[in-house]
Amino acid sequence: MIVFASLLAGLVFGIGLILSGMANPAKVLGFLDLAGAWDPSLAFVMAGAIGVGVVAFAIAHRRSVSLLGAAMSLPSARQIDRRLVVGSTVFGIGWGVAGFCPGPALVALGMGVGKAAIFVAAMVAGMAIFEWFEQRRHRTPLRPA
């Protein structure tokens, strides 16, 4: 059931990204270009998503198991550290270069956009580089969950 719910959530998420315009890098860059002809649409995407999300997470935080009986594993980290800020900044630079963030890139890949395939391959390589450094840092092949 969890696997099916995940597939369904992925489909709904992807449809939302297409409908909202987020799957189109030119539109994303139009939002990020404050000094040019600015397209504020993406602020409305965030508003729509957070409007629904606030209610859902308020409920989720009060539960100890999910509706399908899975353990709740919502993040508990609270520290605002260098990793968070540096990592997010590096991500933002990459986002600004091509107009793709991870979700829209996967959706554009599903549309058969060749350039999205190049981006996704590089993104997965970047994630693999991160894993390699993390595992070296911990000197163990797998961290305990």
Place this chain on the structure above:
Amino acid sequence: MSIDWNAFTPWSALAGGALIGTAAAMFALLNGRIAGISGVLGGLLRPKAGDIGWRAAFVLGLVGAPVLWALVTELPAPQVDAGTGALVVAGLLVGVGTRYGSGCTSGHGVCGLSRLSPRSLVATLAFMGAGFATVFVLRHVLGL
């Protein structure tokens, strides 16, 4: 600042956003997890037993969404202006950065802000700020 009224699509943006929020709600309430795309995808590179199926299914749903869309109506064509070199650099930065910073637009931006997480607020301000700055430099300083 001038607003590009022709490109501005508030209603489809709001509706699409609400669907994204609904997907995040499903993920949190049904699975007890954050629908953070970089985290879900990145976790596949650190495979653990019992942890692969739901991750792969979520990614498959995202990639499969356009197929479902195309069954109903015509797909919009994304416009990608970046060249191959820029796409490779951008992809590497997004891959490393989202994993190092523990999230992207979905995990920190949508889910984190919905959870009123101060950590995610800082992350979102950082990647939005960096995105604005990068586009400013590329378009208006370097004229690319």
